[in-house]
Amino acid sequence: MVNFTYQNPTRIEFGRDKEKNIGEYLAAENIKKVLLTYGSDRIKKDGLFDIVISSLEANGIEFVELGGIVSNPVLSKVYEATELAKKHSVDAILSVGGGSVLDSAKAIAAGSLYDGDVWDFFIGKSVIQKALPVFDIITLAATGSEMNTFAVVTNEETKQKFSIASPHLYPKVSVVNPELQKSVSKEYLVYSASDIIAHSIEGYFTASSHPDIIAAYIEANIATVMKTTETLLADPDNYDARGEFAWAATQALNGTTYLGVEGYSFPNHMIEHTLSALFNVPHGAGLSVVMPAWMKWYVSQNEAQFERFAQKLFGLSGAMEGIEALESWFNKVGTPTRLSQLSIKKSDIDLIVENACEHAEAFGLAEMYTKDVLKEILEKAL
Amino acid sequence: MVNFTYQNPTRIEFGRDKEKNIGEYLAAENIKKVLLTYGSDRIKKDGLFDIVISSLEANGIEFVELGGIVSNPVLSKVYEATELAKKHSVDAILSVGGGSVLDSAKAIAAGSLYDGDVWDFFIGKSVIQKALPVFDIITLAATGSEMNTFAVVTNEETKQKFSIASPHLYPKVSVVNPELQKSVSKEYLVYSASDIIAHSIEGYFTASSHPDIIAAYIEANIATVMKTTETLLADPDNYDARGEFAWAATQALNGTTYLGVEGYSFPNHMIEHTLSALFNVPHGAGLSVVMPAWMKWYVSQNEAQFERFAQKLFGLSGAMEGIEALESWFNKVGTPTRLSQLSIKKSDIDLIVENACEHAEAFGLAEMYTKDVLKEILEKAL
Numbered sequence: 001m002v003n004f005t006y007q008n009p010t011r012i013e014f015g016r017d018k019e020k021n022i023g024e025y026l027a028a029e030n031i032k033k034v035l036l037t038y039g040s041d042r043i044k045k046d047g048l049f050d051i052v053i054s055s056l057e058a059n060g061i062e063f064v065e066l067g068g069i070v071s072n073p074v075l076s077k078v079y080e081a082t083e084l085a086k087k088h089s090v091d092a093i094l095s096v097g098g099g100s101v102l103d104s105a106k107a108i109a110a111g112s113l114y115d116g117d118v119w120d121f122f123i124g125k126s127v128i129q130k131a132l133p134v135f136d137i138i139t140l141a142a143t144g145s146e147m148n149t150f151a152v153v154t155n156e157e158t159k160q161k162f163s164i165a166s167p168h169l170y171p172k173v174s175v176v177n178p179e180l181q182k183s184v185s186k187e188y189l190v191y192s193a194s195d196i197i198a199h200s201i202e203g204y205f206t207a208s209s210h211p212d213i214i215a216a217y218i219e220a221n222i223a224t225v226m227k228t229t230e231t232l233l234a235d236p237d238n239y240d241a242r243g244e245f246a247w248a249a250t251q252a253l254n255g256t257t258y259l260g261v262e263g264y265s266f267p268n269h270m271i272e273h274t275l276s277a278l279f280n281v282p283h284g285a286g287l288s289v290v291m292p293a294w295m296k297w298y299v300s301q302n303e304a305q306f307e308r309f310a311q312k313l314f315g316l317s318g319a320m321e322g323i324e325a326l327e328s329w330f331n332k333v334g335t336p337t338r339l340s341q342l343s344i345k346k347s348d349i350d351l352i353v354e355n356a357c358e359h360a361e362a363f364g365l366a367e368m369y370t371k372d373v374l375k376e377i378l379e380k381a382l
Numbered sequence: 383m384v385n386f387t388y389q390n391p392t393r394i395e396f397g398r399d400k401e402k403n404i405g406e407y408l409a410a411e412n413i414k415k416v417l418l419t420y421g422s423d424r425i426k427k428d429g430l431f432d433i434v435i436s437s438l439e440a441n442g443i444e445f446v447e448l449g450g451i452v453s454n455p456v457l458s459k460v461y462e463a464t465e466l467a468k469k470h471s472v473d474a475i476l477s478v479g480g481g482s483v484l485d486s487a488k489a490i491a492a493g494s495l496y497d498g499d500v501w502d503f504f505i506g507k508s509v510i511q512k513a514l515p516v517f518d519i520i521t522l523a524a525t526g527s528e529m530n531t532f533a534v535v536t537n538e539e540t541k542q543k544f545s546i547a548s549p550h551l552y553p554k555v556s557v558v559n560p561e562l563q564k565s566v567s568k569e570y571l572v573y574s575a576s577d578i579i580a581h582s583i584e585g586y587f588t589a590s591s592h593p594d595i596i597a598a599y600i601e602a603n604i605a606t607v608m609k610t611t612e613t614l615l616a617d618p619d620n621y622d623a624r625g626e627f628a629w630a631a632t633q634a635l636n637g638t639t640y641l642g643v644e645g646y647s648f649p650n651h652m653i654e655h656t657l658s659a660l661f662n663v664p665h666g667a668g669l670s671v672v673m674p675a676w677m678k679w680y681v682s683q684n685e686a687q688f689e690r691f692a693q694k695l696f697g698l699s700g701a702m703e704g705i706e707a708l709e710s711w712f713n714k715v716g717t718p719t720r721l722s723q724l725s726i727k728k729s730d731i732d733l734i735v736e737n738a739c740e741h742a743e744a745f746g747l748a749e750m751y752t753k754d755v756l757k758e759i760l761e762k763a764l
Contacts, residue, residue, distance in 0.1 A: 001397075001560070001621070001625035001626065001629075002397065003396060003397025003398060003399075003400065004394075004396050004397060005393065005394065005395055005396070006393070006396065007391070007392065007393035007394065008390070009389070009391060010389065011387065011388070011389035012387065012388045012389065013387055014385060014386050014387070014388065014641070014642070015383070015384065015385025015386060016385060017385075018385065211622065211626050211629065212606060212609070212626060213602060213606040213626045213629055213630055213633075216602035216605065216606065217599060217602055219602075220595060220598035220599055220602060221595070223598065224595040224598065227594070239383070240383050240593065243383035243593065243642065244383065244593050244595045247383075247593065247595055247641070247642070248595055256638075259396070259629070260396070260625065260629070
């Protein structure tokens with residue numbers, strides 16, 4: 001059990017109707033003007049936008065709005081929003097949407113208090129020293145961004161999907177209302193499940209040492225995601241299942257599952273970021289393709305943990321049996337497990353490998369994940 | 383899943399040698415003078431006191447010291463310490479010891495910024511509006527006080543063991559170094575295990591509704607405590623087991639196991655506080671006597687959850703089988719399960735019931751836990 005420091009300052013406001021208080025949450029932090037960011041116009045059609053605006057107005061908070069943030073959010077949009085935030089001298093960013101909107105908000109928050117190019121933070125040319133406070137209403141449970149320091153943005157020009165992390169990026173207040181998440185499509189529900197499972201297994205399998213208690217929390221998170229995904233596919237209005245799914249998403253990447261864990265890495269995310277950057281596939285869909293392939297390649301390096309995984313999650317014995325059971329589960333709920341399902345062909349592999357090497361560098365994984373290794377893993381996903 | 387707000391501002395500094403930085407942690411918060419509280423002189427003999435003093439001095443932090451805080455900490459000592467804190471105008475309280483020292487520190491922190499009698503907070507006559515910041519080095523894992531808002535103190539005159547809770551009482555920084563906890567006696571190790579299990583089962587069994595994911599975290603905590611207790615009885619120097627035991631203690635009462643949980647209460651603590659207040663029994667020893675008796679009385683009110691408990695923790699089917707397995711486990715590791723082992727006689731029961739009614743009032747449990755009910759439960763512990 002290695003030494004750690006843990007402090008997570010984000011306040012979670014979880015449950016029904018919490019979005020109606022967003023103005024109060026901002027006012028309590030003395031915020032006078034926000035940049036309100038969102039994705040599609042859906043929030044205008046379903047009434048959420050009006051609820052937010054009413055609450056802002058009731059609390060005397062001015063706002064500037066910017067919609068159009070896409071999944072696999074792009075750097076050009078972050079630039080546009082940062083300009084706007086600077087021009088209007090906003091005090092905070094308010095993100096209303098899923099993980100992509102929130103990740104963009106974090107980048108905008110850091111960029112707004114920086115004179116240089118915000119991409120500097122992503123390529124390690126500069127370190128985030130401060131950021132505007134970020135508030136959010138999270139409408140899709142997946143990335144865990146609502147209670148962590150991370151943000152991932154794609155530079156469309158360089159085809160790099162890179163991340164930043166800084167304690168300055170913890171959201172101040174995150175609203176998690178499961179009811180706001182029920183309009184997600186079945187497709188994106190299972191992609192989200194895949195993303196949460198990926199956050200869970202990266203450390204679980206790659207760590208050189210791992211407290212048992214942490215492994216048990218991770219297993220609880222994965223079991224919850226699998227069970228509630230099936231419930232929600234059958235009954236999208238099940239509030240409790242939606243709530244447990246959302247909380248598992250938050251817990252899977254808020255730091256609690258990495259405490260005392262030694263020598264872990266994020267190879268599945270590293271490979272998937274390449275797929276998203278090149279082919280703009282949904283992150284969770286890319287992950288459910290990468291995970292089984294990566295597991296089959298990696299299993300011999302930590303067989304005992306894979307055996308534990310098979311036993312605890314599926315009641316099976318045997319390392320490979322657990323991997324196959326997970327792959328079958330992905331197939332069953334309808335998230336892809338083959339590159340072909342993402343319209344990626346065998347002939348694309350060389351291009352992917354080329355790009356993945358840059359991502360491996362950014363993830364600190366270049367030594368282990370050579371071109372040959374990457375090719376071997378990707379071929380298992382054909 | 384009921385609505386909740388969650389934010390835990392405490393910073394945990396976990397691991398080897400972290401106590402050597404206590405001066406830095408204080409200095410970073412601009413603390414110039416502390417009241418250093420502790421229990422017995424053991425910390426002077428084993429070198430911890432010197433380590434702390436060196437770190438304070440190296441960071442230019444003045445200190446006033448007060449030792450002699452006992453387990454089941456008493457109000458008279460809190461008064462004495464509060465006087466001292468006021469007289470020397472300290473900026474913070476630094477607790478070096480177990481849960482009793484830390485709970486006292488929290489009461490002192492609140493009392494130091496209050497003109498009235500600190501006991502007012504315990505009896506609901508006044509609400510804590512502010513408190514000095516509390517820092518701690520926790521040398522016994524049990525109460526979870528290092529990451530929560532609670533403090534329990536006994537008023538020796540009135541024989542009331544009452545508690546306070548306030549967001550102002552979250553410790554600022556808590557140092558949890560498993561190595562500092564290895565000198566605990568085997569007796570107190572198993573009492574601590576009992577305390578952590580009690581924190582875990584109160585909500586688990588009494589809640590009217592309970593997210594599955596939270597139940598699974600609780601089961602992970604209990605399983606960890608049971609496993610590591612056995613490891614530590616055989617091998618007290620096992621650092622990883624000591625670390626997991628410590629982290630389970632922190633997690634069991636830092637709020638995470640009560641999120642989204644509806645209608646729970648703390649009847650075991652309510653009854654045990656009476657035993658401690660009247661007979662000064664160790665808290666954990668009292669709890670391992672109360673729990674099986676309470677469970678046998680309560681089981682019919684939530685049989686499904688008791689069946690789950692039996693299955694998940696012991697691989698058994700049947701509600702009573704789980705209760706008996708827990709009782710057997712307490713017997714095996716050597717924490718008492720009968721009042722007689724605490725030198726409490728059948729003829730004491732009426733006195734206990736009388737006092738317990740006052741505690742039931744304080745716990746908001748007076749309606750359910752009448753004299754007859756309390757007597758019935760206590761008789762099961764004979």
